[in-house]
Amino acid sequence: MVENANRVNTTANELDTFVLMRGDTELVIRPALGGAIQSLRWRKQDILRSGSKQETDIVQMASFPMVPVVNRIPDGKFTFEGRSVELAPNLPGTSDFIHGFGWKRSWSIEMQGESEAVLKLEYESGLWPWAFEAHQKFKLENNGLFTELSVTNRSETHMPAALGFHPYFPMTSSTRLKAQYDGYWGNNDRQHAVQKVSGSTRKDFTVGADLVDTEFLDTSHYNWLDRAILTEPGCPTVSITASHKAKHLHVFYQPGGDFVAIEPTSGRSNMFGVPPQDYEILAPRETFSIWMKIEVE
Secondary structure (H helix, E strand, O other), X not given: OOOOOEEOOOOHHHOOOEEEEEOOEEEEEEOOOOOEEEEEEEOOEEOOOOOOOOOOOHHHOOEOEEEOOOOEEHHHEEEEOOEEEEOOOOOOOOOOEEOEOHHHOOOEEEEEOOOEEEEEEEEOOOOOOOOEEEEEEEEEEOOEEEEEEEEEEOXXXXXXXXXXXXXXXXXXXXXXXXEOOOEEEEEOOOOOEEEEEEOOOOOOOOOOEEOOOOOOEEEEEEOOOOEEEEEOOOOOOEEEEEOXXXXXXXXXXXXXXXXXXXXXXXXXXXXXXXXXXXXXXXXXXXXXXXXXXXXXX
């Protein structure tokens, strides 16, 4: 039961931004802008990187959903059960198809309360040859956010699917990330995951490491243990936990940048690429979901 909830038929275009609050936590959501989170604050302190009210570029928001696929599909091309699919590039500067459809479409508000909400996205037809329905659920706690992302296959044939969250966290040269994992996927020069490697890349986050580097990182870590921790002197310690189905932790940051993306995903970058291929197969009417918590400790 959603506390103090009002079921609404409002479309995202009619209500561009709304606020959820509970205790010390405040969440601002932009349904029309890809179902994105604009900000998440605890005691008026930014836990996620905040976007502005005037911003129309979703990659400048605090977080967005990846559905029904995650990360990069090289040149937008793949084959599934004998069917060849070709998706148009959806980010300037690359020929790849990136992050799915959810972040590029307006979501409707299915339910809204004081501290909980549900957004809905319906996809009927297009270059992606399967109809699907997606939901985002948001629930605030006194010390953070619980969110769930799901996709349901509405077509009459099997559909491949992978889901992910794309939250951006503010960082400085003093920020440290710690997470346990077995290894990472090495990328080619186009940032397509092509080789499974044990251990860590340039930074060993299993023992805790800063995010200062001369090169950017855009890497999927496999078999992570569902929990990552961000620490910085003078700032709240933040934990990111996720369901076991979100078995990859994708980390992205830039040299000299002021944010790090820490992304729990069910599939890696290049999910249709080199074996093992990395996606769920959904039967007609089947639903797949993952969840994430962002909490101040």
